[in-house]
Amino acid sequence: MIIGRLKLCFLISGLLCLAASADVVSYFRFEGNALDETGLMDGEPLNFDGDVDYEGWSGNVFASTVPQTGQPNTGSLRFAGGSEFVDLSNNNDLSLGMNFTIEFYMNPDQPIIGSSIFGFSPLYGLSLSLILDVGQLEWYTQFNGQPSGASANMVQIGQWQHVALVMQPTEYSIYINGLMQYSGGIPPAGQGNYFFPGTDNTGDRTIGGNYGTFRGYLDEFRISDTALTPDQFLCAIPEPSTPGLMLLGAAGLAWRKRKK
Numbered sequence: 001m002i003i004g005r006l007k008l009c010f011l012i013s014g015l016l017c018l019a020a021s022a023d024v025v026s027y028f029r030f031e032g033n034a035l036d037e038t039g040l041m042d043g044e045p046l047n048f049d050g051d052v053d054y055e056g057w058s059g060n061v062f063a064s065t066v067p068q069t070g071q072p073n074t075g076s077l078r079f080a081g082g083s084e085f086v087d088l089s090n091n092n093d094l095s096l097g098m099n100f101t102i103e104f105y106m107n108p109d110q111p112i113i114g115s116s117i118f119g120f121s122p123l124y125g126l127s128l129s130l131i132l133d134v135g136q137l138e139w140y141t142q143f144n145g146q147p148s149g150a151s152a153n154m155v156q157i158g159q160w161q162h163v164a165l166v167m168q169p170t171e172y173s174i175y176i177n178g179l180m181q182y183s184g185g186i187p188p189a190g191q192g193n194y195f196f197p198g199t200d201n202t203g204d205r206t207i208g209g210n211y212g213t214f215r216g217y218l219d220e221f222r223i224s225d226t227a228l229t230p231d232q233f234l235c236a237i238p239e240p241s242t243p244g245l246m247l248l249g250a251a252g253l254a255w256r257k258r259k260k
Contacts, residue, residue: 026221040092043086049082056084057077060078077218079217096195099227101227106216107160116129121196121205129209178230
């Protein structure tokens, strides 16, 4: 009976993840490793002090489960603000098109100069950093090498929060915990298809950055090849009518029938 329940739990978990991740290009959960759940860009943590298995990984998490997927969450990756980064460079192409979402949870330390959260080359084709400018937190972005800035006054230092960068052909939006903080146009020279060819050059694709690295904790870093809405973010709890919870209800009904 217990074994049957465990199998059902694994089935439900798999169905929920499938329902919630149909558009996922890459997903780094940082559960004690930097593997990409899709297998596209498995990461390699570099320049962490000592053995990264003990120095970089942390049990400091935003919650014990991920709201959107229901997956257990036990670990995150700690960046001390030196030259640590996760290298994602390999021979596989990264194609995001013109509509995509990059989201993650972060618990940031105060930036000293700038905290590079991620960057994809060539020519800093796409990057996001948290910076301190005249005492004010700001987002610094680059789109196909074209810089853009936005206020980051909703960011809380020393606290977990969910961040989503949502891209559409001519504009981008930044959300904090599912609430829009900024929406604006992309410089004309920065518009277009976002495609990053496979590369073995260390540092061409990074989480944490290898220049002005992020300071703090990062977790649940997910890239989707569509412009998600807030109800689809990893911070959102699915409504009862969503496919994931419908599958959950169906599985529960099947369990009750078997029990009878």
